[in-house]
Amino acid sequence: MAELSLTWNWIDGAWVEGNAPIMGTRSHASWLSSTVFDGARAFEGVTPDLDLHCQRVNDSALALGLKPTMQPGQMMELVAEGLKKFPSDAAVYIKPMYWGEIEGIGTIAPDPEGTRFALCLFEAGMAPKDTAISLTLSPFRRPTLETMPVNAKAGCLYPNNARALVEARSRGFDNAIVLDMLGNVAELTTANVFMVKDGAVHTPAWNGTFLNGITRRRVIKLMRDAGIEVHERTLGYGDFLDADEIFSSGNYFKVVPVNRIEDRDLQPGPIAARAKDLYWDYSHG
16 A cells, blocks of 8 residues: 555544544444545645635535534634644645534434544645646536535545546546536536636536535636636537637646547647636735
8 A cells, every 4th residue: 555645633632643543333424424524725835715615614514414513713723733744845635524423313314413523634746837637528427416415525425526537547538527417517527627718718607516616716716807708607518629728626736727638639728827827826825
């Protein structure tokens, strides 16, 4: 097994180093998936939108029937404390999480009063500046709120994304575009997606089937404030096949251009580069 990067966790009032155990065989989350988390970033001395990520994990907990036990401000104070345990130039992934410990109604629902919290910080490098990815169409689709808790950043949603990613990698692609149940483009397996046509940016309108990412919303606002035309609308896969540029946004690697979709090569374009610059300027501002 690959060695884990430097990791520190705040659990039950204390800092613990490494891959700390947090669940038992009877923990509700370990067999019935009552877990939510969020992911923020610390890099180059900044933690952009950390407050929004801390608020969202609480919102996710409520959506999954859990009871938040930490205020966003408390989480932010813990993050500041924990980051002091890392080298000053380290890029760190910030992961607050809740899970159900005790069985509730009918055993399948968690007891909200048994909700537990942990904060995990681990070293994780940012994408190299010249990173670009290739895309294909996934045969798998995003669920709707009637079938899964898509209004939460819940662990139970990620096996579907994972199988889509593994399938795309098996065919030689870095990532995949995933459609919703109506056949419209929703997102990538690990990020939100944008396309450019004739100088305007287009991205799927949030319809409740995919995560309305914090980085996504930030990038949209920054582009609009900079005078770039941005449309949130229904998009089909054919729109992306015909795009002038494609790029993604996500917390892990922020803004990343696409250099190939199916068998069509693309050059990372000026609007994707502008979006990345705008985000970096905002983060350091």
